[in-house]
Amino acid sequence: MRCGRRCSPVATLVDTLVSTLVAGRPVAGLPSIAGVTSAAVPEHPWLLPGALSVDPTARAGRLPRRTTRDWVVDGLCFLLSLGWVLLATADAASPDPEFAAPLPQRWMVPVDAVLGLVCCALIWARRRWPLGLAVATLPLTVFSMAAGVPLLIFYFTAVVHRRTAVALGVTAAGLVTNFAFSYLRPDPQMPYWATTLWGVVISLCVLAWGMFVRARRQLVVSLRERAERAEAEQQLRVAQARHLERTRIAREMHDVLAHRISLLSLHAGALEFRPDAPPEEVARAAGVIRGSAHAALQDLREVIGVLRAETVTAEDPERPQPTLGDLPALVEESRAAGVRVGVRDVVTAGEQVPAAVGRSVYRIVQEGLTNARKHAVGAAVTVDVAGAPGAGLTVEVRNRWPVGGVADPAIPGAGTGLVGIAERVSLAGGRLEYGRDDSGDFRLAAWLPWPA
Numbered sequence: 001m002r003c004g005r006r007c008s009p010v011a012t013l014v015d016t017l018v019s020t021l022v023a024g025r026p027v028a029g030l031p032s033i034a035g036v037t038s039a040a041v042p043e044h045p046w047l048l049p050g051a052l053s054v055d056p057t058a059r060a061g062r063l064p065r066r067t068t069r070d071w072v073v074d075g076l077c078f079l080l081s082l083g084w085v086l087l088a089t090a091d092a093a094s095p096d097p098e099f100a101a102p103l104p105q106r107w108m109v110p111v112d113a114v115l116g117l118v119c120c121a122l123i124w125a126r127r128r129w130p131l132g133l134a135v136a137t138l139p140l141t142v143f144s145m146a147a148g149v150p151l152l153i154f155y156f157t158a159v160v161h162r163r164t165a166v167a168l169g170v171t172a173a174g175l176v177t178n179f180a181f182s183y184l185r186p187d188p189q190m191p192y193w194a195t196t197l198w199g200v201v202i203s204l205c206v207l208a209w210g211m212f213v214r215a216r217r218q219l220v221v222s223l224r225e226r227a228e229r230a231e232a233e234q235q236l237r238v239a240q241a242r243h244l245e246r247t248r249i250a251r252e253m254h255d256v257l258a259h260r261i262s263l264l265s266l267h268a269g270a271l272e273f274r275p276d277a278p279p280e281e282v283a284r285a286a287g288v289i290r291g292s293a294h295a296a297l298q299d300l301r302e303v304i305g306v307l308r309a310e311t312v313t314a315e316d317p318e319r320p321q322p323t324l325g326d327l328p329a330l331v332e333e334s335r336a337a338g339v340r341v342g343v344r345d346v347v348t349a350g351e352q353v354p355a356a357v358g359r360s361v362y363r364i365v366q367e368g369l370t371n372a373r374k375h376a377v378g379a380a381v382t383v384d385v386a387g388a389p390g391a392g393l394t395v396e397v398r399n400r401w402p403v404g405g406v407a408d409p410a411i412p413g414a415g416t417g418l419v420g421i422a423e424r425v426s427l428a429g430g431r432l433e434y435g436r437d438d439s440g441d442f443r444l445a446a447w448l449p450w451p452a
Helices: 009-024 068-093 108-125 130-136 138-142 148-161 164-184 192-273 279-308 324-336 355-375 416-427
Strands: 341-347 381-388 392-400 431-436 441-448
Touching: 068 108, 068 148, 108 148, 130 138, 130 148, 130 164, 138 148, 138 164, 148 164, 148 192, 164 192, 192 279, 192 355, 324 341, 324 355, 324 381, 355 381, 355 392, 355 416, 355 441, 416 431, 416 441
Parallel strands: 341 381
Antiparallel strands: 381 392, 392 441, 431 441
16 A cells, blocks of 8 residues: 555555554454475584584575484594504515415515505595595505595495496496405405405495485485475465455555545534534534545454454354445445436446456545545546456546636545555456546446456
């Protein structure tokens, strides 16, 4: 309910009232969006890896923080790698190694142990540089037995955190070094090809496991994004529904209150300029003013009740809306206010008019009579309604253009009524025309579809 330069008191009252009420309480029939959150928080986030955790304080471009689960996994990997380094070093230092052929020089055993310990320490940094550590330590797979388990962990981390093409490239390089390792340090109990085959099988198993973990994490991330997008779309749909409901209620309030208040202003103006009127006329005008004020308050009370209602039940039916059959009462109300109104009704099978179409016709005539009282004081108004099933329903409200083109200053207007009527007719699939025609009359005409 916005206007360009100046707003009528009715439009301002309607806009303020609807905005305040709808902002304070949910509209009946619409869900509240107060509980909608932008991201679903898991019940036990410490059980998820850092890549899947929801950290609202994390900045874009930074690695996620380690969760409790990550610390436990890294600690177990470190202990497993450390145990393997000690076991492999003890085996290599023994006179009769069981895992691989002894190193050519005895001094290489402590060096291999140191390299294994360094790889164990690097396990705590594998999440930050997964591919870098896998590539940098790849030459150790040619001869080092102590670093075997840490190197497998680096390889698994690279497969999980990098795309498939990169993982396959690292795998191919590892298979090449596997052939070299089986040749330089053959197993004392197995032939060369059997040892090489076992290395290939282990590499492929680690590759498959890492790809499975990566695919599962990608699935979880995609499902989370879909859920967040669905929540955002739901929030948008609720906001749009609330906006449409506010617009509908504001339009109804404007149509009703503008009509009622224009009648009040008209009769109050008559009493102001005719203080010497006979008592009968004064009493009749006061009765119309009282009745219009009572009806306006009743309409306002019902609309406020709808806005404040938390839920709508069958015990609280919606107020009956006006139909085409209520046009005679509307015309008589304007005639009682002193407006000369002529009606020509040639509607065929008027009882079959759809309720929505009849309500639109009623609102169009109501707006036309209200505008005539505002802007063409004393002018005669003609109302023509015609139509039949299948041909549509036409309604026309016409009045003479006021002399001098000056409206009654006691009843200000903002032009929002015609905007609301145009929107109503457009939503109904009809056409609306209004303005001054060639004969000098102001004409408000609409055509509304009426299915056969």
